[in-house]
Amino acid sequence: MSVTVKVPAKVNLQLGVGPLRDDGYHDLVNVFHAVSLFDEVTAAPGPLAVTVAGASIEGVPAGPDNLAARAARRLADHLGREADVSLHIDKAIPVAGGMAGGSADAAAALLACAALWEADVPFETLLELAADVGSDVPFALFGGTALGLGRGERLTALPCAGEFHWVFALADGGLSTPAVFAECDRLRAAFEQEASWPHESPDLLAALASGDPKALGAALTNDLQPAALSLRPSLARTLAAGREYGALGGLVSGSGPTCAFLAADAAHAAELAAALDEADVARTLVTATGPVPGAHVLP
Ligand code: C5P
16 A cells, blocks of 8 residues: 655745844745645655655655655654655655755655554644644645745745746756855845845735736745855846746745746746747756645545
8 A cells, every 4th residue: 555645846936034043043924836846755654765766866865864754753753653654756846946845745745654654633733743844844735825934834825816827947956945044144244234024025915816927027036036146146147038038027946046937828938938948047947837736645
């Protein structure tokens, strides 16, 4: 018997980063949006193990260091049982790309193990266990479009009309999330910028609620973008190319280095992806839509 869970990637539509907290985290105003790039995680009985397959999986830890194994152990602890599960991850979400691929796998592992072990865990409890594993893990269970406060783990669903069309420019190699947050702190100190408390953007919330891609494109913001650009200056060219070829908006996704561009519709997204491919500003271009549901067990 085995259980397979499909889980989406995310892009941050607004990532407001507050001051560094005493616990090493930053308070965020984080608007998450789940998009149609998916990993699949299969759980089967066996000694705790993680295997990974996919086209570009360099740097993904197999075995107990994988976040999915940590999630299995966290659920097993909660249930007072052994984490006797073999997890297999089929990866399509870019690795260390700012699209929460590792967090998605952890969320999928929680759900898959709960089903495999026939444990009736309330959704609220799964969200709490997810937050113990990582700040972005609860949203991968939640899906859709949501506001995340605190470390990003305190979630509220946001009204979002219709479907948005995205182009993702995937980079060579990843960026480390802690390194990008640290660079953000360093730049703020160097330029004597006070880290002010972030606020939700009324323009962004209105654009989502009305399903207006042009308004959404104009409202996208990411406080980590200067830090990602500082660590990976070549992203400036990628972002400029997106603007030049008519994206409605573009930004670094989360801590990067993936860049996300909003298109008017599916045809525009395909055109934009082809133009960016031609311009040679990314390793590869993929199109996706959002919002999509969070992690769910496949029949
Ligand atoms: O929660 P998670 O383990 O995914 O976070 C990884 C790292 O990202 C943290 O150790 C911290 O450096 C940074 N982070 C942060 N503030 C947040 C979320 C993450 O500084 N709200």
